[in-house]
Structures are given as C-alpha cells and as structure tokens.
Amino acid sequence: MNSFGVIFRVTIFGESHGRSIGVVIDGCPPGIPVGPEDFKPDLVRRKSGRKGTTKRQEPDLPEILSGIYKGFTNGAPLAIITTNKDKISSDYDEFVDIPRPGHADFVAKTKYSGFADLRGSGHFSGRITWGLVVAGVIAKKISKDAVIAAKLISAGGSTDIERAINKAVKENDSIGGIIECRVKNPPKAIGEPFFYSFESAVSHLVFSVPAIKGIEFGSGFAAAAMKGSVHNDPFIDKNGKTSTNNAGGINGGITNGNEIIFRVAVKPTSSTGVEQTTFNFATKKMQTLTVKGRHDTCIALRMPVIIEAVTAIAMADLMLIDRGIYFHH
Amino acid sequence: MNSFGVIFRVTIFGESHGRSIGVVIDGCPPGIPVGPEDFKPDLVRRKSGRKGTTKRQEPDLPEILSGIYKGFTNGAPLAIITTNKDKISSDYDEFVDIPRPGHADFVAKTKYSGFADLRGSGHFSGRITWGLVVAGVIAKKISKDAVIAAKLISAGGSTDIERAINKAVKENDSIGGIIECRVKNPPKAIGEPFFYSFESAVSHLVFSVPAIKGIEFGSGFAAAAMKGSVHNDPFIDKNGKTSTNNAGGINGGITNGNEIIFRVAVKPTSSTGVEQTTFNFATKKMQTLTVKGRHDTCIALRMPVIIEAVTAIAMADLMLIDRGIYFHH
Amino acid sequence: MNSFGVIFRVTIFGESHGRSIGVVIDGCPPGIPVGPEDFKPDLVRRKSGRKGTTKRQEPDLPEILSGIYKGFTNGAPLAIITTNKDKISSDYDEFVDIPRPGHADFVAKTKYSGFADLRGSGHFSGRITWGLVVAGVIAKKISKDAVIAAKLISAGGSTDIERAINKAVKENDSIGGIIECRVKNPPKAIGEPFFYSFESAVSHLVFSVPAIKGIEFGSGFAAAAMKGSVHNDPFIDKNGKTSTNNAGGINGGITNGNEIIFRVAVKPTSSTGVEQTTFNFATKKMQTLTVKGRHDTCIALRMPVIIEAVTAIAMADLMLIDRGIYFHH
C-alpha cells in the first residue's frame, strides 16, 4: 500500500540502505514548470547537518527519470529517485534477534516472515520521506495560491527548542516535539464527504510518516473541554471569514476558506544512546542493548517540511477531485 | 468519496431528512453468521434517549436488502438500510442565508453550488453514522478474537461526566468530550507501510465522523515531551509483550500484539441553544441567530460505539489485505 | 469488488431472489436534474416481455433513497433500489449438487464455500444489471452532448434477428448475439494512459455484465488482417475528423472526437430447455439435467441498453477524471 491519492497519486519506494529511494507522482496536470533546482529548498530543509540531527550525510540529489519535457510536466507520471550513498549497514545485524524498543524491527520481522530488510530500518526508515518532500514540491505548484508553513513549536516539552536539544544531546538521549502547520489562503470548498474529508486526507498521510503519534485540527483536544457557544466560529463577512478559528479552517470536512491550522505530535527518536534492557528473541532472555548507529536527537527538527509536503499532496488531490469544478465553477 | 476500504469496503449513503439512510458492505468473507438481532446492541448504544442527547427518536431498525442467505454472509455485498421517521424539516429553512456557525451549512452551500440538502445537516449529519455502526457489527465478527471497547473518559473538560452534562443542559449549551478506545488481543502484524499504516486507516475513518477534532495513539501528544529512553517500550517476552505501552500497540504503523490504545477529541455540538451573532449572507449584515431544532447536548455521549465501529472496520480491512497470510502464515 | 469508477463511482448490490437489488451512485456533480420518470425509458428497454425474453415479470420501479433534493442531484450519493417481486425459488434446489453447465453455480459454490445464494443465480444474475441501467441514466446526463446508441446487429449468427429468435423458441434452445454500440459527438480527449484507457474502462465494465464473451473496438479483430497503410485513419480537418474510422474513435486509449464504435459478443443464455448430460457432484455420476425456471431465449435482446449504460458510466468517470480541464480548458 505504497500509493496514496485518487487523482494526484504518489507512490513511494526504497529502503534506507538499498540502491535508491524514490517516488512516482501520477495525475499531475500538464504544463506545470518544473526544474531540478525547484526541489532544492525543501530538500535542504529536510536534510541532516544541524545540531540534533543524524551524522549520516546524503547528497539527496533528485534524478528526474520521467514526466518532465522541456521544463514542464508533460501529463505522464514523474519518477524521481536519489541514490543512497552514506550507508553503514554493519550496525544493524544484532537487531534481528534483539529488536530495538520503539522501532519497527519486531513487527517487520513478524509481518514479513523474516524477509524484511532491517538495515537502517529499511522501508520503515524516515529516509523514505525524501520522496514525500519531492512530491510535495510538485503538489505545492498545484495549490500555488496557498501558503503552507509548518514549524516546530515545542521540543521535549519546551518552547525553547534550542536549549531542549542541547540538553538531550548532552544526555545522549532523544526528544520529541510538536509541529504546527498553517495554510494561508487555502483553496475553498475542498474535502469530500463522507470518507475523504480534508482531515481524513491529511491525517492519513501524516500517520504514514514515521514517528507521528497524534494530530489535532483547530482547537483540537482543547475543544473537548469547550462549550459550543465558545467553540463555534461566527461568520463575519460574505467570503465566509470567521471571527475566531476553532475549526482550523474546516467545517464538515470541507475547507471554509479561513486559515487551516493543525498540529502533530512527534515522538522522541526510538534510537537513543541510553542503554536499554529488552528481550533477546534468540536467547529468550532479557539483556541490555545500546543502539549505536547514527541517529537524530530530535527527528521533529527535520519534519516541518515533510508535514508541509503531505498537506500539499492532500490539497492537490482534493482540488483535482472536486467535481463541482466541472459543472459550476 | 463515500466508500472506504480496500477489500472490506464500506459505502455510506443518505441524508438526515431523506427517505432512508444506509450502508453497503462489500468484501465480507462468506460464511459469517449474521442475524437482524446482531445489530441491536450496538445500535442501541448509538441511540438518543439519554439525558444530553437529542429528542429526535428514530426506531433505527435495520432492513437487510442483500448479502445474507440462510443466516450467513453469502459472499455478495450486504446492503442494509433504515427509514428516517422522525423529521421536522421546517426547522432548517433559514440556514440557507444564515449558515450556522460551526456547521457544514456554509461549505455545503459553497461546494455544491446551492444544491445541497441542508435539512438536518443532510449528508453531513451525525445520523449518517448509523451505517458505520452497522458495518462495525459485521467488522467485529471478522476480527472476532479482538475485544474492542471505547468509552467517554471526559466531557466538557471534566471526568465527572454526568455532572458536566447536567450543567450544560441547564445552561442550554453544548459540550465536547474525549473518547478512549482500547483493543485487547488485537490481530498482530496488521497495517501496511507506507501509506496504509494502522494509524492512517483508523484516523482516516475517525475523521470521517462528524465533530472529531483530534486523535492520538498511545502516549500521543504527551510523547512530544518525553525522552526516547522513557518513551521506548522494552520487549519482555517471546510474543513481543512490552513492559510499557507508550506506542499504543503500534510500531512502524503495524500492530505489535500489545493492547491498542488511542483517544479522540470530540468538539461540542455546533447546535447550541445559546444565541449567537453571525453573518446573514442575504442581507449582508451581522445578526443574532438562535438554533432551535432538536440536538445533542454532548454528541460525544453517543460516539463510543461509532469509534469502536470504525476501529473494527479498519482492522477487518487490514486483516483481509495482509498478503503475508497467503504464503507464510 | 462491487464498485467501479474513480470519481463517478457505481456500487451494485442484490441477489436475484433477495429482498431488493440496487445501486449507489457516488461522485455525481451537484445540480443535475433527475426525476423518477427519467429512469423509465431505459428500464423499459431492459425489461422482459417481448418474444425471446423470460416470463419473469418485475415492475422494476426505482425507489430513490438518497442523493436527490428538489429534483436535482445534491452532491451526496444516490442510492436507488427496487424490490424483487416475482420469485419462484423452488426451481433452484437441485443445482447445488448438479451445477448447471455454463452457469456460475459451480464457481459460486467453490468460491464462497457453499454459502452463496444460488436462487435465480443470486448475485450472478443478469437481474443485477438493473442497477447498471439506473446508473447509466445518470451517467448519460453527465455526458449529455454525446449520443450513445447500441443495438443488436445479429442473433444466432443471423442478421434476421426475429427469425433467428422464432427458430430458437421453437427448438426450446437459446441463442447468442452481437451488439454494436456507437457514440456520436463523444467528449474529446478522455481516457487516461497507461492503465485507464478508454477501451480499458469500457471493457472492464462490459465484462462485468453476465454473458459477454468478447469486445472489439473499431475494425477490431478484422484489423489483425489489415495493412497499416489501410488501417490508419488520415486526418482531414482541424477538428481531427478522419476519413475512415478503423480506430473506432480512439487513439492511444484516448477519444479523438470521431464516432466511437465497438461491438460485444453475447453468448447464448446458459439456461436452455434442451436436456443436457452433466456431472452430479453428490452421486459422483453423470446424469441428465433439464433446466426449468423461466429464462431468456436470447438474453442479448435485453442488452443494448445495458451496453449503453456501461459506456455512459465509463465516459462520465473519464470526463470527471480528466485533469487537463482543471488548468487548461
């Protein structure tokens, strides 16, 4: 199930230590200008290199295999790949018998009957999100009037994010974070009842991204403690502008034209330098495990651009689906 | 987009004040015993009648049109409907010009160019979840070893739910709530990377249900404030049991066999008896609006069974998809 | 797998002798005028009653459960059913042990482990095509500039169709036929490479209809014996009109604006009054079988309207998919 989308359809492939990873982007309208340099800004935002991110260094250069002709999308699917360069696969041998707590090692082994590639977490690696960011660049061109911006608003429970990360690095531990995504000037009236609401599309994609544990739209969990008379957003003009925005820009699963707002919770990276005591499935005994490898202290640092990408993908698909366009717009 | 599921596929139809509402359940294995009485317990849990729920009384009796033969599923799709009886449609006329804050009136009118049926919120009504509960009854029979139980754990910000509801009724206002869903003995190793993770499937369905504003799995938003060394769940036996369960039973989007735990945030019902000031799109002026009609004070009261239903639907679909079964299990 | 279509999505349900049969039509643009009487002309064309058709008489009246409001589609799915009235189910008991040659009895029993409803062929019955015709009526309104016309051009190998049917009735046997479908003024440039070509969409639907054994577009099988210099259709004007039409209006899986032409082969009804010798799976011996029941001598007589319906369904879906619309039309 490595594809998502109804019309604008993204297919992802690759393993962390395999030959290449990539993405196929289907259903893209023809005539959209795309150059190799267009991917750079978002790919740079996803890269490691800052404090708190892994030492693995990948050039991440996109190779466009198809779908672009003379600088424009040509109506055929785009296939874009990048080659994995900086792999140290020996780090992963022991995790077959001692699956890392919090990782996919155990479920991958179970589900795929021992055939899964566990090196660098294989197909479960955050590395696979490279293709999402690439697809997001295209998707942003489709919903080009919208301004999508996600940022990390807390890490390890603190809004002083730099300090929280420094502390975690010093403790050789990892920390989680919360990302907020806002879309100004979103396309109005997208989202398809009953089963492809705007929130359904976005949350479906968001929970495909490794390490996400929660999502809330508008006032979110806080809404559960509110009264209706306070939570409701009164309309104040003929465009449907509302005076408050507890709905996060969505009513009945459909965008109402106000700013879209949602937040996602990112768990701390499962790989932590702290020694853990866990089960060895070969010896059938508990034992200590120290995960070496190279890992992100706070994977949430690299995620805002990924959250933007999946938001753009959801919006592009919903825009292309909206059949009201066909007859009435 | 009124269908969901890859193999076990649910299609929903109907409007709140239309002739009938219903559901088609496709992809159900043959040979599952189903009688009309099987739907009763879950449908009763969804019904109004308790304090804090609407005065609209619907018999909600399921009419099975197809898919059952001699008391068993026959391999063909089940179509099950119920007739809307207790409709008072005159209540809704003014909402064309004065869309109710927090409701789908505005977006429905915009998206469907004025052709939407707004009576009782039409296809956006919580009434449409009747079909989800019916499909959930079938889905629970497919994942029959699992024990799914959802309950309201807070309302209006308080764990004393009865008191919170009494207060809201007295104030003629509405309140939200938080529902927790747990699945004991879940099927192990279901969930499909990259785009149909267990969380993606569940959240997609959950956000199809009207009034949901957030979802979190396991430690959820609290995970964002935790260290990896604390959040990770160490394995403690050969079945993959973990000593803690911050993951909520899911790693890498795949169930690990431990209890599945997630929570959803339900906003306060948009219909509240409190007077609101909002925009009149005909007069182009702000005005007061008092929503009459019959409404739930706390729609979250009726939702645990709906959350169970969508969980069962997601699990049934993921079980039937799992191709590992075919070759190795 | 009882649904078809990407945006305009048709879901079919029911068994020949069940309570009701029906169809859910999703993805229909809002604002299309639909009245109950609109279904009559096409449903009448599908009905039995003429010489050569079954004596089973069904009123076939459509009950619209949802999706229409004040005479127009409202953006929500249409659910339309009809009740089975004229059932004689005792005719079918013996076919469990002695599956009728040419029928689905054997495969249904095998696939559904004995739980299938074989009465009147259950979900495999031609009766289920009622829902296709109903969906076709809506689909024709979407592709309203196109004129779709299918007719029976031969029966039992003869173009004197009446005579062929009279002969078959007298022999108490059944006969097949060939239906030709033409679409004048079709929507131009619909069809989606690589896997949803116009022919793929139409043939997929056509082969869902019971009793179809072949389909050919344009010159079809005759093309295999032609030279390229003869088969190619030269363009003769700026609209893309061609002087010949061996392509049947389709190049590269996409409509070129010329008349669409295809033919389908319908086998003789499997139920024939002639005695057959076949295997009894209970006694494990060969024996004679005379199929009673009420059956069509030439099921192809009732099929032109069904072929039109599936053509319209395919066209409607492809029109709503075409993303070129979004940016450039």
Place this chain on the structure above:
Amino acid sequence: MNSFGVIFRVTIFGESHGRSIGVVIDGCPPGIPVGPEDFKPDLVRRKSGRKGTTKRQEPDLPEILSGIYKGFTNGAPLAIITTNKDKISSDYDEFVDIPRPGHADFVAKTKYSGFADLRGSGHFSGRITWGLVVAGVIAKKISKDAVIAAKLISAGGSTDIERAINKAVKENDSIGGIIECRVKNPPKAIGEPFFYSFESAVSHLVFSVPAIKGIEFGSGFAAAAMKGSVHNDPFIDKNGKTSTNNAGGINGGITNGNEIIFRVAVKPTSSTGVEQTTFNFATKKMQTLTVKGRHDTCIALRMPVIIEAVTAIAMADLMLIDRGIYFHH
C-alpha cells in the same frame, strides 16, 4: 492513472526517449526468490532484433532499485528501471503539426495542451510495456502452479506468419496479428463479482497495451452464433472438469479450473513506410507524410510475452484478493 491492481499493484512510468523507463511493483508477498537473471528470458522475448521488428536496439537491462533483499522479495515495493540508450529524437519534430494517422500524436497534443513529449510516441510508446514484462515475471512467481503461454496464431490474416511478414517487409508496410493465450492449471475460483471479473481484470490490462483492438474469451465472438445447448460446457468430474471449453475456463467471471483461453487482436503498427495523405494542422491543408523512424513491421511479434505478463498480473492480484482464503481455504 498509471497504476493497476488492488493488492498486487503495478505502477508504470517513462517515455520512449526519456532518461529511463520503469515499474513499481507493490503488494508482492515477502519471501519470493528473485534474481536479476530471472527477467532475462521474458525480456529477450519482448526484444526487437528478429525480422519484422524495429532496428532500435535497447540493452533493456533491469536495474533493481528496491524491494529485494538477499535474493528474496522483502515485503517493500520493487522498483525496477532501465535506461533508454538508442534514441534518435530528431525523427519526431514534424509530428506536432502533422500528427501521424493511427498514432497518439493528435490526442496527446489535445489532452495535454501541447505539453506531451511526442518523441518516439513518448509515454504512449510500446516501449513502456517493458515494465509490464518485468512485473509479469514477478507475477508469474506468485501464480507459480499455472502455466501461461501466449503465441501469435496469425499475422496479416494468415497462419503462415513468416511469409506474411516477409511480404509486409517487402511492401514497406505493416501488418497486424492475433495472439492466443492459454493458462493451464490456473488457480481455481479467482475473479470477483460484480466489477472485477476475471475477464474484466484481464481485458482492462490488455487494453492498456498499445495496438490492441479486441479480446475474446473461450469461443468468443463465435459464441454469438451458437445455441446454448452447444455452447454450454457439461461438467464431467468432481474437480469441475468440462468436456468442452467454450467458456474458456471462466463462468460468472470466476475461473472454474479448466484451461483459460483468450485471444487478442493486434492492429498493424501505425508507423508504415507507405506514403499517407493527411492533415497539416499548421498549414490547414492536406499533405503527404512519410513516416521515417525505425518501426516494427508486425508489433504483434513482440507481444505474446506482454500478453502473458498482463495475464499473470491479473491472476496474482485476484489470488491475493480472494478473501475466501482467509476463512475457509
């Protein structure tokens, strides 16, 4: 719409003269042995080089980017590409204004608003079927007990195929052909009513392949001229073997265990060396056109392996879908 399949899902990409072409194969069970050499026999059968095929020579070597680990499928999607080497793109410039009769030039230009890559027919090229053959190799491993064999049974209307091709080469023209595909020992009881019958799945895929104009199963178009008493296939043993096989191994859209038989009609290659008179869309005048480039005299020569591939893909998907397996097999 460059993906096909529900569980076993094939996504195709690339243009004839682009950087690379390829395929993503998703939903493949883990643990299937796959080596690079496994693709060779089928890819060789698809290659040019024989008399009657194009002079374009492509090494066609598959590069496996993902999905294989230690010689086995690992549960993640396979991505396999090959690089286009032998391109002469200057041949195609004039076809923008003078679309070649029988080709996709005209529809591609119309549908994609002038942005399509027409070089070598771009995404419409038969070259794109390389990915189908690669996917077919994997699919054949899933349905490994079945023996799928397709062959060219006539060309240019003659069963003396060599002679027909020699004649066409001499005339500098192209010819069509008929391919018959048979599956011995097919999986029994696959095919999903109502909309994913065995014939629907196969025909959908077959009509994705360029140049196909018709398909018939079993007795096919000849059935239209037969009586039911002759066409019906009596059962003769407890496994469901039938004495005749007019059904081509399929009843009610489901395989009955007998040999599957179908034939497809392939039109003559649109590119022919014979001079044609057609419309120039720039000058708005008719003119002569001689298509140079390098082309197949009889593209049907290279197609049997493609027809086998799509048959295997359809079978693999239907096998993995069959939910009867889950509960009863």
